[in-house]
Amino acid sequence: MACSLFTSPLFPSLRLPLPTGSRCAPPPQAVASSADNAAAAPRLVAFTGHRRELVLGAALSALLSRAPLPAQAREVEVGSYLPPAPSNPGFVFFKATPKDTPALRAGNVQPYEFVLPPTWKQTRVANILSGNYCQPKCAEPWVEVKFEDEKQGKVQVVASPLIRLTNKPNATIEDIGSPERIIASLGPFVTGNTFDSDELVDTKVEKIDGLTYYSYVLETPLALTGSHNLAKATAKGNTVVLFVVSANDKQWSSSEKVLKTIVDSFQV
Incomplete structure (x- = not known):
């Protein structure tokens, strides 16, 4: 043989x-x-x-x-290790620290925070998407962290180097441009494939602790991430941070309120 x-x-x-x-x-x-x-x-x-x-x-x-073993996300419910969110009963509180991602350790991203239902799980970010290979000088956006619940939806934090959007150092998100300009540049990182301006349903501008945030509601029937996407973006230091909440039709119909609570809680 x-x-x-x-x-x-x-x-x-x-x-x-x-x-x-x-x-x-x-x-x-x-x-x-x-x-x-x-x-x-x-x-x-x-x-x-x-x-x-x-x-x-x-x-x-x-x-x-x-050779070091690849980093493994915790495949357990976040409610088993994250503290309750004081301002959002029934949710838990996640705040990123330098131990969580290469970009945080390199100082390229400022710590960010948001709330999640306790049943969600953190999922592993593939090395090619994590920015691990290009820190501290990444030229393209990378994924910081990902969480999901198969019944409710997905969350991811995407970070983009400021230089990709503007030559002005330490620019605010207003310096970079309008909400429409930001989502036109970063939309494919929301949908996972392409972005069409017709998919943008609503935008909102708000200030939180002196930092301006652009919020978006998108209906994206052809998106890889899901047919419904909510996003929130701001700029701080040398990075634009984009928070994305995604769901398919079934998840959206049952969990729209929960998903909106998650995206509203995001801060840098």
Whole structure:
């Protein structure tokens, strides 16, 4: 029975036999009998005469043993670890800290806060979307955090470097432009694909603790994020922060009031 070949992602030139049947299986290896050895680095399996594979395999094992594990979001209900929101009974309070994201640790984003129903869960942000690879000088927007509840909807915080929208340092959101101009630039990060100005149903401008916020209501039937989107944006420091609440038709019909409470609570 023939063996297929496995190509190492770190060593493309290395092609190792992959067992597909008993004739391809490697000889039996010694198995550690003590539970204390379970955490030890995995032993390399080498075929007789494959000296080159043994050397490269050892290097690969060393790299993998030192590589950090990807950050994992808490796949539990936020009500189990977030405090109750004093101003919103029935909700919990989330305030981002430097331990939460690379941008907060780099000082590129100021801490932001919002409330959530206690049944929501934080979800993992893919590394390619998180900005982890480009801090402290990202040229394009990235996703800070994400939360969701399959019955109610989704929330995400998107951060955009100020330089993408204006050359003026420390600009306010008014300096950058009107609410329509901001959503025209950042709309695709609300919908997950494209933005059409006809999808903008309503806008609102408000000041909270001296900071101006633009709020949006969007009906987006073709959006990847959902057919209903609420968004809120402001600028602080070197970043424009965009808060997005999304829902499909079923979620919106049952949870519109809850979703509006979430977006209204957002502050930087």
